[in-house]
Amino acid sequence: MQISDSEHNEDVQVPDSSSVSSGGGGKGSLLPEDSGGNWKAVLVILLLVFASLAGLAFYASDWKQEVAVREIVMEGTDIVPRNELSEVLNVYLGKNLQNLDTREIESKLLGVSYVRKVAIADELNGILRVKVTEREPLARTFYRNRNMIIDTEGVLLPETPRVSSRYGALIGVFGIGPAVKGRSAPERLAERDSTVIMSLAEALRESDYARLLIREIHLQPDGMTFCRAAGSSARFVVGSDGNFKEKLKKFEIFWQKVISKKGPDAFESVDLRFRDRIFTMDTLARQMRQDVVL
Numbered sequence: 001m002q003i004s005d006s007e008h009n010e011d012v013q014v015p016d017s018s019s020v021s022s023g024g025g026g027k028g029s030l031l032p033e034d035s036g037g038n039w040k041a042v043l044v045i046l047l048l049v050f051a052s053l054a055g056l057a058f059y060a061s062d063w064k065q066e067v068a069v070r071e072i073v074m075e076g077t078d079i080v081p082r083n084e085l086s087e088v089l090n091v092y093l094g095k096n097l098q099n100l101d102t103r104e105i106e107s108k109l110l111g112v113s114y115v116r117k118v119a120i121a122d123e124l125n126g127i128l129r130v131k132v133t134e135r136e137p138l139a140r141t142f143y144r145n146r147n148m149i150i151d152t153e154g155v156l157l158p159e160t161p162r163v164s165s166r167y168g169a170l171i172g173v174f175g176i177g178p179a180v181k182g183r184s185a186p187e188r189l190a191e192r193d194s195t196v197i198m199s200l201a202e203a204l205r206e207s208d209y210a211r212l213l214i215r216e217i218h219l220q221p222d223g224m225t226f227c228r229a230a231g232s233s234a235r236f237v238v239g240s241d242g243n244f245k246e247k248l249k250k251f252e253i254f255w256q257k258v259i260s261k262k263g264p265d266a267f268e269s270v271d272l273r274f275r276d277r278i279f280t281m282d283t284l285a286r287q288m289r290q291d292v293v294l
Contacts, residue, residue, distance in 0.1 A: 067097045070126035077132050079162050080114045088112065089130065097122050105130075113157050113186075137163055138201055139217070141173040154194035156187045171204070173197060175219035196225055196240045203244035210248040213255065229255070232264035237271045247272040254278050 072089045074082060088108045092100060102120045109118045117133035135151040147159040156179050179187040204211040216228040223240040238247045250272050271279040
């Protein structure tokens with residue numbers, strides 16, 4: 001029996017491409033009816049927001065021009081005399097906040113003793129906020145017939161009662177040379193003096209016991225820097241060529257092994273400059289001899 005093809009073939013109709021619309025609004029459309037309407041609405045909203053912000057900024061700027069300084073708040077002062085800061089700042093009370101020259105104010109405040117840095121911020125409520133960073137006292141010295149303070153940057157400052165009460169245990173420095181003065185900056189130690197003092201002070205801070213014993217640093221014109229310990233008249237020679245950490249370690253060993261037994265005034269000088277050796281001059285004999293081998 002033969003089966004004819006007509007009995008098994010089915011008609012499959014493929015829709016015409018014209019019946020699928022890519023952008024029309026017909027019943028067979030696959031895309032939204034209005035794809036461009038949404039972004040237009042978003043654009044309008046953004047424009048309104050930007051216009052509002054611009055209006056607020058203009059209003060704030062215009063309002064700020066009418067604000068006067070009604071209060072000055074100082075922060076960070078401990079050893080800086082607040083009355084000296086007030087003398088500089090009080091002239092700005094009642095002034096227009098918008099017209100203040102903060103650089104000018106900073107420059108004036110930096111001329112006050114112990115002021116290292118200044119940060120100034122004005123607030124829309126009429127408050128002028130002044131944050132002070134103070135200088136940190138490092139040592140005490142005597143310069144041009146005045147008691148002076150050396151800070152951690154080598155700046156020379158007058159000693160005040162407030163500094164004396166808060167930093168009574170500062171190490172003493174003697175024999176500094178002429179200071180260097182900038183055009184508008186305070187006097188500073190000469191570079192050679194500053195290098196020795198800062199390096200030696202850092203080594204003392206890192207030492208175990210030397211920082212508790214040594215109370216004076218003496219600078220000599222020939223570079224023969226020496227220290228004195230509390231309760232001792234001996235000169236502990238460290239020179240000026242660095243390696244202070246190693247020399248102070250030898251000082252600690254010598255103090256524990258020898259001075260603690262013979263007494264703090266048994267030696268006129270103790271030379272710590274040589275590797276693995278300490279040379280001393282006996283107070284009585286006044287004769288150089290090799291004393292301790294490390």
